[in-house]
Amino acid sequence: MTTISPGGEAADPAAARPPGPPPGQGGRRASVRPIERLTDLAIAAFLWAFRIVVLLVVVVGSIATLASGKYSLETWVDLIENGLTLGSIYALIALGYTMVYGILRMINFAHGDIFAGGAFAGYFVAVALAGAGLLNANPVASLLSVGLMIVVAMAASTLMAVGLERVAYRPLRNAPRLVPLISAIGASFFLEYTYRGLFGPGIYAYPDVAVLGEAVPVPILNMQWVDVLVIVSALLMMTVLYLFVMRTRLGTSIRAVSEDRDAAALMGIDANRAIVLTFAVGAAMAGAAGVLYGLKFTQVYFYTGFYPGIKAFTAAVLGGIGNIPGAMLGGLFLGLIESVGPTLFLDGLNVPSPNQLKDVIGFTMLVLVLVFRPSGILGERIARGRA
Amino acid sequence: MKLARVAAVLAAASILVAACGGAASPTPAASTGATEAPAVTPPTDPLGVVTIPPGEPVHIAQWGVLSGADATLGTDSKYGVEIAIDDRGGKILGHDIQLTTEDGLCTPEGGATAAQKLAADSTLVGLVGSSCSDETVGGIKAITEAGLTTISPSNTRPVLTDPTRDATYAGYLRTAHSDAFQGKAAAEFVYNELGLRTAATIHDGSSYAEALQQVFVDEFKKLGGTVTIQEAVTKDQTDMKPVLTRVAATKPDFMYFPVFIAAGGFILKQSKEVPGLENMKTMSADGTFSFDFVKAAGAAAEGHYISSPDFTAFGAEYQAFKDKYKTMFGTNPLSIFHAHAYDAANMLFAALEKVTVQGADGTLYVPKGALREAIYATKDFKGITGTLTCSQYGDCGAPVIAVYQITKAEMTQEGFPPKAPIWPKK
Numbered sequence: 001m002t003t004i005s006p007g008g009e010a011a012d013p014a015a016a017r018p019p020g021p022p023p024g025q026g027g028r029r030a031s032v033r034p035i036e037r038l039t040d041l042a043i044a045a046f047l048w049a050f051r052i053v054v055l056l057v058v059v060v061g062s063i064a065t066l067a068s069g070k071y072s073l074e075t076w077v078d079l080i081e082n083g084l085t086l087g088s089i090y091a092l093i094a095l096g097y098t099m100v101y102g103i104l105r106m107i108n109f110a111h112g113d114i115f116a117g118g119a120f121a122g123y124f125v126a127v128a129l130a131g132a133g134l135l136n137a138n139p140v141a142s143l144l145s146v147g148l149m150i151v152v153a154m155a156a157s158t159l160m161a162v163g164l165e166r167v168a169y170r171p172l173r174n175a176p177r178l179v180p181l182i183s184a185i186g187a188s189f190f191l192e193y194t195y196r197g198l199f200g201p202g203i204y205a206y207p208d209v210a211v212l213g214e215a216v217p218v219p220i221l222n223m224q225w226v227d228v229l230v231i232v233s234a235l236l237m238m239t240v241l242y243l244f245v246m247r248t249r250l251g252t253s254i255r256a257v258s259e260d261r262d263a264a265a266l267m268g269i270d271a272n273r274a275i276v277l278t279f280a281v282g283a284a285m286a287g288a289a290g291v292l293y294g295l296k297f298t299q300v301y302f303y304t305g306f307y308p309g310i311k312a313f314t315a316a317v318l319g320g321i322g323n324i325p326g327a328m329l330g331g332l333f334l335g336l337i338e339s340v341g342p343t344l345f346l347d348g349l350n351v352p353s354p355n356q357l358k359d360v361i362g363f364t365m366l367v368l369v370l371v372f373r374p375s376g377i378l379g380e381r382i383a384r385g386r387a
Numbered sequence: 388m389k390l391a392r393v394a395a396v397l398a399a400a401s402i403l404v405a406a407c408g409g410a411a412s413p414t415p416a417a418s419t420g421a422t423e424a425p426a427v428t429p430p431t432d433p434l435g436v437v438t439i440p441p442g443e444p445v446h447i448a449q450w451g452v453l454s455g456a457d458a459t460l461g462t463d464s465k466y467g468v469e470i471a472i473d474d475r476g477g478k479i480l481g482h483d484i485q486l487t488t489e490d491g492l493c494t495p496e497g498g499a500t501a502a503q504k505l506a507a508d509s510t511l512v513g514l515v516g517s518s519c520s521d522e523t524v525g526g527i528k529a530i531t532e533a534g535l536t537t538i539s540p541s542n543t544r545p546v547l548t549d550p551t552r553d554a555t556y557a558g559y560l561r562t563a564h565s566d567a568f569q570g571k572a573a574a575e576f577v578y579n580e581l582g583l584r585t586a587a588t589i590h591d592g593s594s595y596a597e598a599l600q601q602v603f604v605d606e607f608k609k610l611g612g613t614v615t616i617q618e619a620v621t622k623d624q625t626d627m628k629p630v631l632t633r634v635a636a637t638k639p640d641f642m643y644f645p646v647f648i649a650a651g652g653f654i655l656k657q658s659k660e661v662p663g664l665e666n667m668k669t670m671s672a673d674g675t676f677s678f679d680f681v682k683a684a685g686a687a688a689e690g691h692y693i694s695s696p697d698f699t700a701f702g703a704e705y706q707a708f709k710d711k712y713k714t715m716f717g718t719n720p721l722s723i724f725h726a727h728a729y730d731a732a733n734m735l736f737a738a739l740e741k742v743t744v745q746g747a748d749g750t751l752y753v754p755k756g757a758l759r760e761a762i763y764a765t766k767d768f769k770g771i772t773g774t775l776t777c778s779q780y781g782d783c784g785a786p787v788i789a790v791y792q793i794t795k796a797e798m799t800q801e802g803f804p805p806k807a808p809i810w811p812k813k
Contacts, residue, residue, distance in 0.1 A: 074662070075632050082628045193454075201458035202721065203648060205682035222662055297625045299652055299683045303456050307623045339629050347633075353619035355630045356592055 047371060054368050057345060064348025071343065077220055079340045085227045085296060087335020088234035092289035093312035094319070094327035095241060096161075096282025102322040103258040103278045105177065109184040110164060112309015113191035114157050114283050118290025119300045120195065121156035122149040123204050126294075130207040142211045146229070150291045157287030158280045160191070165279045170272075188309075195302035203301045206294045230292045237288060238328050241281065245324060254278055258322075311362075318366050320379020329377055338362050430744050432754030434534030437512050441749035444485035446510045447735065449728075450501045450526070451518030451541070452493035456622065456649045459677060461491070461518040463721040464540045467728030468515050470711055471736070479736055480743055480751055491517045493593075495525030502526025506533035512753045513537070513735045513762075515728055520544035520595045523559065531558035534755040536762055538562060538735060538783070540728035543569065543673065544598045548782040560762060560781035562727040562734070562772060564696060564788065566595070569672060570602025570645075572788035573694050576810050577641055578610040580790075581668060587639040589618045589630060589654060591646040599645040599672055615639045622650055627657045635663035645672035652683025659687040670694065670790075676723045678803040681793055688793045692809075695723055696772065697789035699807055704771045719800070727784070730770030734783070738762045 065071070093115050100108045129135040129145045136142060168187045172180045212226035245251035256264040257274040265271050293308065294300055311334060319330025341361040346354035369377060430436055439445055449468045451461035465488055472484050487508070489501040498517055505511060506529040514530065514537035517523045523542050530537050532555075539547075539561040546552065548565055577583050586607055590596035597619075604614050615637035618630050631654070634642060642664075644654050651671050658664045670692035671680075681688045698705065705726060712720055738761035744752040765783060768775040773785030789808030796802045 071632075071636060075636060078632050078661070079629055082626065086626050196454070196458070200718075201454075201462055203652065203679040203683050205652070205679075205685060208685050224660065293625075297653060298656055298685055299625075299649060301456070301649070303454075307625070339626065343629060343633060353617065353630075355624075355633070356619040356621055358624070358629070359621065 051368065051371060054364060057349070061345040061348045065344055066348070068348060070347070074220060074222065076340070078222060079343060080336065081221065081223055081227060083336035083339030084332065085230050085335070086339060087315075087332035088231050089289050089293050089296070089308065089331075090312045090315045090335050091328045091331025092234050092237065092285045092292070093308055094316040094331045095238070095285045095324065097313050097316040098319070098321050098324060098327040099245075099254075099278050099282045101316070102324075103254060103275055104169070104173075104180070106169070106180045107184065107313065108169075108279075108282075109181070109309070109313075110168075110187035110191055111161075111282065111286060112305035112307075112312065113188050113195075114161050114164070114305070115286040115290045115293070115308060115312075116195065116300070116302070116305030117160050117191065118153035118157040118283075118287030119294045119304055120199065120204070120290075121287065122153040122291035122294050123206055123300050125149045125152045126207050126209075135207060136210050139211045142209050146209065146212075146291070146295065150233075150288050153287040153291045154284040155287070157283040157290065161279045161283030161286075162276055164191075165276060170275075188305075192302055192305070199302060201302065203299050205298050206300065209295065212295060226295050230296055233288070233292065237285060241285065242324055244281070250274075250277060314362065314366055318369055318376055320373075320376025323376070323378045326376055326378035333377070334362055334365075337365050341365070427744055427746055427752075429746075429752045430754045430757070432756045434754075434756035434759065437510065437751075437753040437755065439482060439510075439751040439753070443510075444483040445479050445512060445739070445751065445753075446485045446487065446508070447732075448487040448489060448505050448508075448511055448514045448516070450489040450491050450498075450505060450514060450516035450537070451522065452497075453488060453490040455492055457493045457519065457647050459648065459679060459721040460493075460541060460674075460724070461516075463723075463725045464515070464518055464728035466712060466716050466721070467540065467725035468732045470708065470715060470725075471729045471732035473711075473715070475736065479739060480745060481749060482751060487511070489516075491519065491522035491526065493519040493521060495521045498522025498525035499529065500526075502529040506530055506535060511535060512739065512755070513758060515540060515731045515735065517542065518724075519593065520547060520598075521593055523547055524594060527559050528555040531555050534558075534759075536560070536755075536759040538731040538762065540731045541722075541724035542595075544594050545602065546598065548778070548780045550780055552780065556781065558759060560777055560783055562731045562770070562775060562784045563724060564784045564786040565782060566599040566602055566645075566672075568786040569694055569788050570599050571606045572790070573643060573645075573670060573672065574603050574606035574610060574612070576692075576694070576790045577643070577668075577670065578607060578612050580810050581641070583612070583640040583668060585613045585615050585639045586641040586643055587616045587618065587634045587637060588614065589620060589634070589642065589644040589646065591620050591622045591624075591650050593622060593647070595674065596644075596646045600643060603643050603645070620646075620650060620654070622647065624650060625653055627654045628661060630654075631658050631661040631664060635661050638663065639667060641668045641670070643670050645674060647674045648677055648680045648683065651675040652680050655680075655684040655691060656687045668692070673723055676791075676804070677721065678719065678800060679721075681798055681803060688798060689795060691793045693791050693793065694788055695791060696727075697787040697808055698804065699789070700773060700785070700787045701726060702769070702771045702773070708771055719803070723804075726771045730768075730772050730775060733770065734762060734765055734768055734775065737768065738765065 096111045126149055134141050135145050164187055168183045169180050172183055214225055216223040216225060216228060245254060253269045253274045254277060256269055257271050261271050315330035315334045316327045318334060319326030338358045342354035342358050449465050451464055452458060453461045477484055489505055491498040491501040514535060516537055517539055518541050520542045536558045541563050542561050543563050543566040545565045545567040588600040588604060590600045616634055618634055620630050655669060673695045676693050676695040738758055742754055742757040742761045763777050765775060765777045775783045777783040790810040791805040792809050797805050
């Protein structure tokens with residue numbers, strides 16, 4: 001076995017698939033031995049039991065929590081807007097994972113650290129601006145400063161990602177699929193410990209931007225301007241990205257290469273350029289997300305990229321990896337579930353300190369979504385796969 | 388074998404001769420040449436003997452968290468050990484000191500891996516570490532079974548030196564204080580000094596934080612206070628609002644979150660943004676006693692309380708130590724256990740000097756069991772964290788806990804750490 005192709009996976013009698021006859025396997029299925037059929041049956045039963053138990057916990061827990069009336073409407077509004085803020089950041093990072101996967105069928109595990117690179121770049125710009133007295137001079141100067149931070153961070157992340165693609169991924173373009181994956185994990189560690197070497201293990205805190213800390217004057221919302229900034233700019237950037245990919249010539253070239261690289265090359269599209277462009281655009285989103293993260297959560301250190309990276313990757317899979325609106329939806333969904341889920345599902349069941357279980361809830365939802373929709377919420381596109 | 392016996396007889400004879408000759412030649416080494424067989428009998432020890440030939444270094448190790456979110460804690464301890472080595476010119480008993488470091492990742496699994504790796508090294512004589520209590524829980528068995536002894540500068544979980552601890556902890560001591568003291572001090576401060584009666588706690592699932600908040604809860608209830616909610620987050624969590632929203636629903640006067648720097652910064656900063664918690668008093672413990680934490684919390688840090696060892700109780704050498712730290716590593720202390728690490732290393736060196744048998748040619752024999760006993764027997768040891776005496780359960784630290792408050796003055800790099808504690812009042 002030299003290569004792993006979708007066809008090779010399908011021929012494998014892997015039992016961990018949802019029940020129902022997979023297309024084109026009816027003939028094989030009749031000839032499996034009884035023991036295999038029993039295993040299949042047991043696993044199908046387990047999966048159904050899993051679905052039922054999870055749904056039961058969700059429904060019963062939610063009803064119990066809501067019926068107890070322990071939390072006011074304001075609490076729920078708080079939790080939801082909080083989830084949206086976090087989800088927007090996940091979504092912005094997830095775009096990079098999903099686009100690179102779409103074009104190369106590869107998970108760029110270093111993407112989280114490229115996000116951290118953007119956060120660092122934004123931090124240094126912020127400190128310089130604060131030192132020059134511009135960051136908090138007046139609201140307009142503050143907003144322009146934030147804009148500058150985002151632009152510099154996008155540029156820094158883009159540079160890093162393009163360099164990474166050239167050094168760590170392009171030489172492995174035609175290697176078996178696992179090879180660039182391992183290279184990506186190595187690149188992730190390389191970036192993390194480069195930051196550690198350059199900046200030390202300490203934590204860097206973004207200087208406060210006074211305007212962003214002020215409350216939005218809408219009664220029940222209890223939002224700060226920083227939340228508005230995160231959500232609005234994330235939505236704006238995602239819209240621009242979507243239009244870029246769907247409506248421009250460059251975007252079309254990316255889509256063409258991701259559908260069939262060889263055919264696209266025959267049509268005169270420079271595949272290398274399309275791939276570099278994909279990395280650049282994904283990284284620019286991650287860089288912007290880095291600054292938004294820094295403004296919202298303040299702390300940046302060398303390990304900052306790790307967990308948001310994992311979460312964003314999860315969001316990309318949740319939404320259907322390879323699908324751009326899917327990544328946005330997946331990010332928002334994951335952010336909301338993590339924020340609202342522990343209290344909504346588990347509080348009513350009297351689980352102590354349920355927030356510790358937010359990752360369990362997040363990943364259970366991932367499994368649940370994949371059990372019902374194996375290719376993610378919006379993931380039809382890659383279901384077709386590549387021959 | 389035969390040669391050794393001959394050598395032993397020779398050695399005995401030479402001692403006899405020396406004894407007969409009066410004070411002329413007190414050491415046998417003086418009369419025998421370096422090329423001959425060693426003039427002392429290598430000691431035997433139930434836990435084994437490490438033999439260090441001339442020219443080879445004395446090998447010690449420091450293990451603890453050196454990467455990841457809590458890297459400052461272990462790096463700070465590493466610096467403390469390096470200063471201790473530098474202070475003696477890098478030598479002990481005429482041999483160079485070699486320091487190996489191993490990363491325990493602040494988890495039980497990481498601690499187990501690091502400890503097993505170190506335990507397999509037969510040249511090792513003693514260790515300083517680990518950083519996080521979790522690492523010790525995972526790794527101590529391997530270290531004890533290898534006959535080695537480790538002194539932790541920063542583990543504070545009470546159970547590690549509890550009288551009921553099992554035999555696998557025989558090779559474990561610490562210069563850090565037990566949180567049985569710290570949690571009690573925090574509860575007394577809140578109840579008696581601040582006069583607050585309702586409290587909430589948040590821990591991060593680590594054995595350090597979970598145990599410490601539990602001590603606080605027990606002591607606070609004992610004093611007559613009410614605990615409204617005991618919440619928990621995960622160590623990597625950045626978004627604390629959901630937890631804080633739940634805390635706010637119980638309306639406490641006070642919140643105690645003895646977690647580490649990263650999570651602590653997020654909790655403190657975000658607590659001021661949750662309606663209902665704006666005026667709540669907050670306190671964290673030694674795990675957050677770092678300028679990084681103050682930076683991370685930003686303006687929210689003002690008025691926050693932190694419990695920690697009482698630095699004003701430290702000896703006068705502490706100032707000189709801090710200056711040396713700054714010149715060697717170009718930074719203010721990264722965390723709070725550097726002095727404890729320095730003392731731990733020096734305790735180890737003192738015990739080594741006591742039990743090591745020196746051969747005539749400079750070969751060192753370190754009996755590991757005797758070394759362990761010697762460390763446990765440490766008494767009235769003058770360290771910079773105080774005068775250290777080890778109990779039979781491995782507690783060597785001088786548990787003087789103080790409470791510090793972050794005011795405007797401490798919110799700059801120069802102003803941190805606070806000059807003097809606000810409690811206990813002197």
